[in-house]
Amino acid sequence: MQCFSTHNPQGKQFGLLDAIQMGLAPDGGLFMPVEIPKVTSQWLKDIQFKTFPAIAYELSVLYFPEVDKQVLRSLCEDAFNFPAPLVPISRPVSILELFHGPTLAFKDFGARFMARMLGYLNSREKLPLHILVATSGDTGGAVSDGFHGVEGIDVTVLFPKGKVSPLQQKQITTLGDNIHAIAIEGTFDDCQAIVKQALVDPELIGYRLSSANSINLARLIPQSFYYFEALRQMSPGARPVFVVPSGNFGNLVAGIMAQRMGLPASHFVAATNINDIVPSYLKDGLFRPKPSRETLSNAMDVGNPSNFRRLESLYGSTWNTIKSHVSGYAYTDEETLDGIKQVFQKYNYLLDPHGAVGYLAADQYNREHQEDQPLIVLETAHPAKFLAAYERLGIPVEIPQRLARQAEKKDLSITLPNDYSEFIDWFRSAHHQ
Numbered sequence: 002m003q004c005f006s007t008h009n010p011q012g013k014q015f016g017l018l019d020a021i022q023m024g025l026a027p028d029g030g031l032f033m034p035v036e037i038p039k040v041t042s043q044w045l046k047d048i049q050f051k052t053f054p055a056i057a058y059e060l061s062v063l064y065f066p067e068v069d070k071q072v073l074r075s076l077c078e079d080a081f082n083f084p085a086p087l088v089p090i091s092r093p094v095s096i097l098e099l100f101h102g103p104t105l106a107f108k109d110f111g112a113r114f115m116a117r118m119l120g121y122l123n124s125r126e127k128l129p130l131h132i133l134v135a136t137s138g139d140t141g142g143a144v145s146d147g148f149h150g151v152e153g154i155d156v157t158v159l160f161p162k163g164k165v166s167p168l169q170q171k172q173i174t175t176l177g178d179n180i181h182a183i184a185i186e187g188t189f190d191d192c193q194a195i196v197k198q199a200l201v202d203p204e205l206i207g208y209r210l211s212s213a214n215s216i217n218l219a220r221l222i223p224q225s226f227y228y229f230e231a232l233r234q235m236s237p238g239a240r241p242v243f244v245v246p247s248g249n250f251g252n253l254v255a256g257i258m259a260q261r262m263g264l265p266a267s268h269f270v271a272a273t274n275i276n277d278i279v280p281s282y283l284k285d286g287l288f289r290p291k292p293s294r295e296t297l298s299n300a301m302d303v304g305n306p307s308n309f310r311r312l313e314s315l316y317g318s319t320w321n322t323i324k325s326h327v328s329g330y331a332y333t334d335e336e337t338l339d340g341i342k343q344v345f346q347k348y349n350y351l352l353d354p355h356g357a358v359g360y361l362a363a364d365q366y367n368r369e370h371q372e373d374q375p376l377i378v379l380e381t382a383h384p385a386k387f388l389a390a391y392e393r394l395g396i397p398v399e400i401p402q403r404l405a406r407q408a409e410k411k412d413l414s415i416t417l418p419n420d421y422s423e424f425i426d427w428f429r430s431a432h433h434q
């Protein structure tokens with residue numbers, strides 16, 4: 002499977018296995034497969050008789066023909082050992098629950114697959130691979146958990162001290178073993194700057210360094226698998242509209258890639274909070290990144306969505322074409338809270354703030370189109386990760402056992418000042434080689 006860089010589609014091609022070890026193309030563009038593999042119509046007909054890990058395995062064989070089949074099969078069984086149930090809440094609307102993984106967010110699908118794939122690719126190397134990540138909250142948890150216990154890989158997570166929620170902090174800091182958590186006395190941007198500097202520091206040339214960035218194809222490709230898992234749970238012949246709560250737009254791009262693979266999706270709806278760069282692009286054709294603004298659905302507070310270039314690349318950069326396949330809607334925090342309340346009162350179903358943004362978009366699309374197609378809202382996180390919102394609404398939230406247990410574990414993080422040389426001193430003394 003060959004890949005190109007979105008900066009230069011006609012330029013140099015890279016094998017997919019190289020692309021996922023590099024993360025970003027050398028020219029700074031995003032990798033995309035030259036040709037998206039297709040499933041057969043018979044495969045789609047038989048999907049009802051498959052399990053989710055089997056669906057994931059059969060799809061990953063198409064992307065990774067170089068990888069031993071037995072390795073891929075156990076990789077998928079291990080990475081996707083939790084369900085993604087489709088729960089109908091009203092006549093046209095169903096919720097695809099993507100929060101049953103260990104960190105209670107859909108990022109587990111991509112992070113667990115990538116961790117195991119990099120672990121496998123790295124297993125022939127003598128030196129450990131050091132993954133450096135800066136996190137503002139959610140990514141750190143999914144990446145730490147995904148890589149925990151993966152042999153030959155060592156992860157260092159930098160987070161801004163006192164600026165991630167207490168539960169998010171526990172998800173990063175209590176694992177230990179090959180996961181090192183560092184609280185930096187600074188902001189997320191300071192953490193990011195330290196990671197970026199380390200990745201290009203000639204003094205660290207003896208170490209094998211990499212990042213676990215969300216734009217890596219090894220995180221994106223497995224996200225297209227659960228769209229097929231949704232289809233498996235529908236009546237034969239269904240052509241659903243998928244509604245995707247979006248920030249960096251990886252999830253939506255994965256859905257469109259699934260459609261190219263043969264998923265019978267009739268349309269996509271991009272739902273955002275007030276960081277509405279893509280919905281406003283869909284209105285007037287102008288892509289205008291802006292500084293992000295804080296909202297209740299904070300995993301979607303993105304002012305310059307990095308996967309937009311992939312969206313353009315899939316549709317040949319033409320606004321008219323994109324617009325006919327993707328609709329966009331944006332909502333305020335007040336509307337989001339109201340959406341949570343409405344769905345709770347009407348259907349006795351508790352959405353998280355990201356899923357609520359998705360529900361509002363599904364409802365609006367349905368009212369504007371009246372097409373009688375089923376609508377599937379991707380529920381990207383569990384409500385327990387956002388307790389503040391439910392305190393405002395006076396709705397009690399049950400904390401899943403796993404999260405509650407993790408909250409009681411010891412915080413193993415160390416604190417460092419916002420100073421690059423102090424970080425490097427720590428890194429060297431922690432990793433003598």
Ligand SMILES: *Cc1c(COP(=O)(O)O)cnc(C)c1O
Nearest residue numbers: 247248249250251252300381382
């Ligand atoms: C990361 C995240 C999103 C946004 O997903 P993108 O792929 O960046 O669009 C939405 N919801 C939750 C809970 C997330 O963690």
